[in-house]
Amino acid sequence: MPFHQYFNGEILPIDQSIFKTNDLGLLRGYGLFDYFRTYNGLPFRWDDYWKRFENSARLLKLPLSVSQQETEKILADLFAMSGEQEVAFRFVLTGGYAPDSVNVVEPNFLIRTEALPQDNPAGRLKGIKVIPYEYVRDLPEIKTTNYVHMVLMADEMKRQQAADLLFHKDGEVSELTRSNIFIFQGDKLITSDRNILNGITRRVVLELAQPHFEIEVRPVTYKEVVTADEIFTTSTTKWVMPVVQIGDLPVQDGLAGKRTLFLQKLFEELVADWGK
Amino acid sequence: MPFHQYFNGEILPIDQSIFKTNDLGLLRGYGLFDYFRTYNGLPFRWDDYWKRFENSARLLKLPLSVSQQETEKILADLFAMSGEQEVAFRFVLTGGYAPDSVNVVEPNFLIRTEALPQDNPAGRLKGIKVIPYEYVRDLPEIKTTNYVHMVLMADEMKRQQAADLLFHKDGEVSELTRSNIFIFQGDKLITSDRNILNGITRRVVLELAQPHFEIEVRPVTYKEVVTADEIFTTSTTKWVMPVVQIGDLPVQDGLAGKRTLFLQKLFEELVADWGK
Incomplete structure (x- = not known):
């Protein structure tokens, strides 16, 4: 299960320490996320999840650095690297690193590959x-x-x-x-x-x-x-x-x-x- | 200005990437902080700030890994390393790394040394x-x-x-x-x-x-x-x-x-x- 994650343009191992400590998500709770999963290896209702993610980002005034199409390619790569039948993906978009701990300069965008939660x-x-x-x-x-x-x-x-x-x-x-x-x-x-x-x-x-x-x-x-x-x-x-x-x-x-x-x-x- | 930060027992450069991406502060906004500064090189009203920090931690049910006395020693070290006349300190205590992204296992405790904000x-x-x-x-x-x-x-x-x-x-x-x-x-x-x-x-x-x-x-x-x-x-x-x-x-x-x-x-x- 070599899960990986995407962070601002790079693909990295899931356990890697990534965030610097002046991130507005961490310091100010200024962040949003989304979460979805695959069925038969394909993201379920991908267009709907992406639209909701875009809407959250717009309402928190955080610009996205990647298009839906580019993101789709990243998801396919992360899925292939996982070697799993099914995975979940977690998007996290934060206010990014802020020298003054208040004003957004450039958001941080993370995509985590995760194992499906235990079924009930x-x-x-x-x-x-x-x-x-x-x-x-x-x-x-x-x-x-x-x-x-x-x-x-x-x-x-x-x-x-x-x-x-x-x-x-x-x-x-x-x-x-x-x-x-x-x-x-x-x-x-x-x-x-x-x-x-x-x-x-x-x-x-x-x-x-x-x-x-x-x-x-x-x-x-x-x-x-x-x-x-x-x-x-x-x-x-x-x-x-x-x-x-x-x-x-x-x-x-x-x-x-x-x-x-x-x-x-x-x-x-x-x-x-x-x-x- | 070689500012440093304390993280779970270690002293590290302020710009180092530290947080793994399954931290509950980042994923769930489950975190608290405190912020205070020195005057004449000494933390102002340190007992009061520490008590407030302890109170926040208690109310969020996050146990502290260090005592007030141990923390005081860390602050003195961070201050000495900064080479500054005055600094500000930011404590951040999060729910820590959570395999299930819900339950607290062990909190993450960070102390950042920061430059004083611009005076007004x-x-x-x-x-x-x-x-x-x-x-x-x-x-x-x-x-x-x-x-x-x-x-x-x-x-x-x-x-x-x-x-x-x-x-x-x-x-x-x-x-x-x-x-x-x-x-x-x-x-x-x-x-x-x-x-x-x-x-x-x-x-x-x-x-x-x-x-x-x-x-x-x-x-x-x-x-x-x-x-x-x-x-x-x-x-x-x-x-x-x-x-x-x-x-x-x-x-x-x-x-x-x-x-x-x-x-x-x-x-x-x-x-x-x-x-x-």
């Missing part, structure tokens, strides 16, 4: 528990590197055998730490469009659900979530993951919902055939 | 302009590395010839991007105690003001700020800095206030004699 097939079958957490992400549309609350609560999640935090504020639910939320009211599928990161898996699931369910994309209240018939969350790594418990409260009978499992199956079929 | 004697005499900005810092008591809004607004501040942002939310003023705020109503000195970082300069100024003014430490409304007789802001680099304009609105006659300049003089005398 039991979770996808049985569903996960989440902990309600009063918080709304700052600049939610931008995939900034600010995940302080997630790391801060990692121990507590383990203690409560929960897989994630459910962010809510002023009676409204936005998202989980790294994934979007959907609920079913009967055959009606509802997902929030406020204070969220626009998930690519979220978008794919909306496309897959379109022919089968009535869809509402709008703010979702906390009350709607805890009284929903089914709940699931979507992300690059979680796919379509049933949520069966919120804090101490089971979602209905505490089992993964049948509509959720139906969408999960559609998603699994899609990625299994990706690029074929 | 004209600003201290004439006062600065600030831009009102609707925001309250997340986890304000912790000196986290999250300064995204400050970096994002750096260009706009330059365009408006403003020196800083004045954070306010729900009718209440908390602080500036890197400094605390004080107002005078007549001879009454008021500073906020809510949603702020506990500034060391703020504390020193409260001590200096004690014999001379009535003091109120309590939440401060936006309306009180814009109608105040005098306003100033305090920080390690700004000392006691008059604020004479908020957006387009001058503070009273737009000149630095006489009580402010009196406190500024007390502070300047204190640091001039530091360690003597």
